[in-house]
Amino acid sequence: MLGMTAIAVVRLHRLFGVVILFSIYSLLSASIFVALDAVDVAFTEAAVGAGISTVLMLATLVKTGRIEKRSGRHPLLPLVVVLITGAALIWGTQDLPGFGDPLNPVHQHVADRYIEQSPIEIGIPNMVTSVLASYRGYDTMGEVVVVFTALVGVLSLLGFSGSRGEKSTARGPNQPTPVLQVMAIPLVPFILLFALYVQFHGDFGPGGGFQAGVIFAVGIILYTLTFGLDEALALIPVSVVRIIAALGVLVYAGTGVVSMLSGGAFLDYSVLAKSATDGQHYGILIIELGVGLTVAAVMILIFFSFYDKAFRK
Amino acid sequence: MSELFSLFNYWVVVFLMMCGFYTVIASGNLVKKIIGLNIFQTSVFIMYISVGKVTDGTAPIVSADFSVYSNPLPHVLILTAIVVGVATTALGLSLVSRIKDAYGSVEDDEILDADSDERGSK
Numbered sequence: 001m002l003g004m005t006a007i008a009v010v011r012l013h014r015l016f017g018v019v020i021l022f023s024i025y026s027l028l029s030a031s032i033f034v035a036l037d038a039v040d041v042a043f044t045e046a047a048v049g050a051g052i053s054t055v056l057m058l059a060t061l062v063k064t065g066r067i068e069k070r071s072g073r074h075p076l077l078p079l080v081v082v083l084i085t086g087a088a089l090i091w092g093t094q095d096l097p098g099f100g101d102p103l104n105p106v107h108q109h110v111a112d113r114y115i116e117q118s119p120i121e122i123g124i125p126n127m128v129t130s131v132l133a134s135y136r137g138y139d140t141m142g143e144v145v146v147v148f149t150a151l152v153g154v155l156s157l158l159g160f161s162g163s164r165g166e167k168s169t170a171r172g173p174n175q176p177t178p179v180l181q182v183m184a185i186p187l188v189p190f191i192l193l194f195a196l197y198v199q200f201h202g203d204f205g206p207g208g209g210f211q212a213g214v215i216f217a218v219g220i221i222l223y224t225l226t227f228g229l230d231e232a233l234a235l236i237p238v239s240v241v242r243i244i245a246a247l248g249v250l251v252y253a254g255t256g257v258v259s260m261l262s263g264g265a266f267l268d269y270s271v272l273a274k275s276a277t278d279g280q281h282y283g284i285l286i287i288e289l290g291v292g293l294t295v296a297a298v299m300i301l302i303f304f305s306f307y308d309k310a311f312r313k
Numbered sequence: 314m315s316e317l318f319s320l321f322n323y324w325v326v327v328f329l330m331m332c333g334f335y336t337v338i339a340s341g342n343l344v345k346k347i348i349g350l351n352i353f354q355t356s357v358f359i360m361y362i363s364v365g366k367v368t369d370g371t372a373p374i375v376s377a378d379f380s381v382y383s384n385p386l387p388h389v390l391i392l393t394a395i396v397v398g399v400a401t402t403a404l405g406l407s408l409v410s411r412i413k414d415a416y417g418s419v420e421d422d423e424i425l426d427a428d429s430d431e432r433g434s435k
Contacts, residue, residue: 015342015344015345018345019348020353021388022348022352023374025352025355026355029358029359031357032359032362033358033359036363036365036366036383037366037367037370037371037373037382038365038371038372038383038387038388038391039361039372039374040392041362041388041391041392041395042387043359044395044396044397045355045358045390048395048396048398048399049355049399052399053351053399053402053403056402056406056417057344057347057348057406058417059406060344060406060409060410060421061344063410063413064343064344064409064410064413064419065419075339078335078338078339079335079339079422082331082334082338083331085331085334086327086328086331089327089331090323090324090327093320093323093324093327094320097321099320099321099322099363099366099368104364109401114385114386115373115382115384115385125374125375125376126373126374126375127373127374127375127382127385128373128374128385128388128389128392131386131389132389132392132421136389139390139393140388140389140393143393143394143396143397146397146398146400146401147397147400150400150401150404151400153404153407154403154407156408157404157407157408157411158407158410158411162390170334179317179355204374205374206372206374206431208392209396210392210393210396213396214396214399231351236334264376276422286425287397295396298400299399302400302403304409306403306406306407309410311411
């Protein structure tokens with residue numbers, strides 16, 4: 001099914017259909033992730049792939065036109081290149097270890113330690129969260145900085161000032177549609193509430209800062225899409241969101257500095273409280289909060305700039 | 314036969330990867346190229362996650378009922394990669410948007426033509 005959707009995405013020339021199919025494709029791959037035990041990943045993929053990237057691509061299409069021009073180039077050459085590369089890769093898989101085998105090399109290195117020691121050392125049940133926030137805290141901090149940098153790039157490219165435009169443009173999304181608004185009103189608060197649940201329950205169940213940030217942003221995006229950008233800007237001013245985006249990174253890195261000042265290594269949370277597991281627990285909560293703040297603010301701002309670009313100018 | 318079937322996950326990955334690759338090199342439309350890149354990216358995600366799966370394992374959340382867990386490390390890597398992926402996609406789309414402003418087109422041959430015209434007129 002995933003393959004079929006992918007083929008359809010490749011073949012279609014109407015880009016609107018392509019984007020919607022891509023959204024379905026993301027949802028399908030999220031269900032595959034669930035089947036493969038990666039609930040945290042599935043969560044993220046469903047919110048990001050089926051939600052945010054679809055909206056961003058649609059906003060770009062408003063600007064760039066929704067029909068792909070049929071190019072005069074012959075598709076044979078790329079097809080041959082792809083077939084040869086694919087064949088080489090398939091041939092290469094012969095040497096790879098089989099699916100699901102517990103003796104695979106990938107399970108031999110540090111995974112055992114994570115699985116056996118993390119409940120004792122960190123004291124929280126969700127291993128994905130403890131690996132994400134504690135064992136590989138440097139990595140995750142890097143990712144947060146990358147997300148933040150992407151925001152800086154988007155803002156400088158699209159030049160979104162956050163000023164409220166005059167309400168003259170008679171494009172569809174700027175005209176309030178009462179049916180959608182009535183539907184959105186009960187949904188938005190629950191989406192935001194769910195985001196908070198995901199944020200703070202990430203230690204015990206699937207969830208955490210990345211998912212929560214994305215889901216929170218989706219709530220705001222739904223509000224913006226139904227009520228218009230001006231209403232949303234009145235609700236959350238851009239200057240505040242900008243500060244929050246930077247604040248999240250600061251909270252993350254600041255936690256590392258505080259643990260250094262308390263006598264540990266950078267991002268070593270064990271020193272933050274009297275017992276090591278308590279310290280780990282606090283540290284993870286705080287940096288997940290930082291991640292959530294940054295991701296939510298970045299996604300909201302990126303969406304605002306795309307929406308602004310698509311419908312205002 | 315079961316040995317052959319145990320490599321099925323890689324074949325799915327390769328197939329999706331090639332779909333994405335084909336879109337990137339065969340399509341002239343920049344938005345569609347970005348979608349192709351995204352498909353390519355998802356295939357890599359699926360590869361990592363499927364490598365982390367252990368037969369009869371369960372999601373890596375400690376519970377008294379289970380003793381075999383799938384490998385949490387790939388999950389962590391891919392989880393962050395997805396969010397970074399959407400951020401970079403947004404960056405790419407905003408570049409496309411600016412290219413549309415500057416050239417009035419998002420088809421790569423038209424953009425190249427516009428570039429060579431400009432150079433010819435100088």
